[in-house]
Amino acid sequence: MMQTERERQLSMLMDLGRANPLVLSLIGVSMEQLQHEVDIQERHQQLKAMGGEDKLVANRELWSRWLDQYSKRLDTELEAAGEVTVDELQDQRARVMNANNPRFILRNYLAQNAIKLAENGDYSEVRRLLHLLESPFSDEEDIETTVMGADICQQADLSSGEGASTCVSASSQVQSYDSKPPIWAIDLRVT
Numbered sequence: 001m002m003q004t005e006r007e008r009q010l011s012m013l014m015d016l017g018r019a020n021p022l023v024l025s026l027i028g029v030s031m032e033q034l035q036h037e038v039d040i041q042e043r044h045q046q047l048k049a050m051g052g053e054d055k056l057v058a059n060r061e062l063w064s065r066w067l068d069q070y071s072k073r074l075d076t077e078l079e080a081a082g083e084v085t086v087d088e089l090q091d092q093r094a095r096v097m098n099a100n101n102p103r104f105i106l107r108n109y110l111a112q113n114a115i116k117l118a119e120n121g122d123y124s125e126v127r128r129l130l131h132l133l134e135s136p137f138s139d140e141e142d143i144e145t146t147v148m149g150a151d152i153c154q155q156a157d158l159s160s161g162e163g164a165s166t167c168v169s170a171s172s173q174v175q176s177y178d179s180k181p182p183i184w185a186i187d188l189r190v191t
Contacts, residue, residue, distance in 0.1 A: 010037055010041060014035075017034060098137065098139070099137060104132045107185070108188040108190060109182060110177065112188055114126045
């Protein structure tokens with residue numbers, strides 16, 4: 001089978017690491033990291049070689065094994081909890097998850113929206129985001145923002161007596177902070 005460019009590069013780095021481990025440390029890579037990448041490549045090749053039906057059977061077996069392990073874990077937790085009912089245990093698990101998984105995470109589109117508004121002198125969105133990020137686990141309801149889509153801003157002539165700029169939002173919409181990002185935000189990148 002023909003090696004891909006990535007496989008050739010990994011092979012060369014492995015050879016280099018065996019010959020001179022100091023070189024790998026200079027580029028910030030360990031032999032363990034390289035071996036992990038080689039293992040991933042080998043697993044990828046195995047999966048590619050597997051037929052559709054073989055892969056389906058293997059996936060069913062893996063899921064079945066995982067479900068069995070998870071079921072045993074839940075049974076162990078229930079036994080360890082003593083007099084607690086299944087519903088109480090589930091509520092307790094939900095509280096632990098909610099206490100450790102933030103509801104609000106700063107997303108690029110939220111920051112971009114706040115930046116757009118701040119550039120126009122409206123810092124309310126920046127203050128709202130700051131408030132949310134100070135308590136990201138909060139269960140506050142109805143926290144929404146107007147997400148600005150592709151805004152069309154035109155610089156007005158100051159001598160005409162109009163404001164400095166006029167903006168017309170082509171696709172503004174009210175959106176919850178903890179919902180999926182709008183379509184226009186897919187291509188946003190942090191710079």
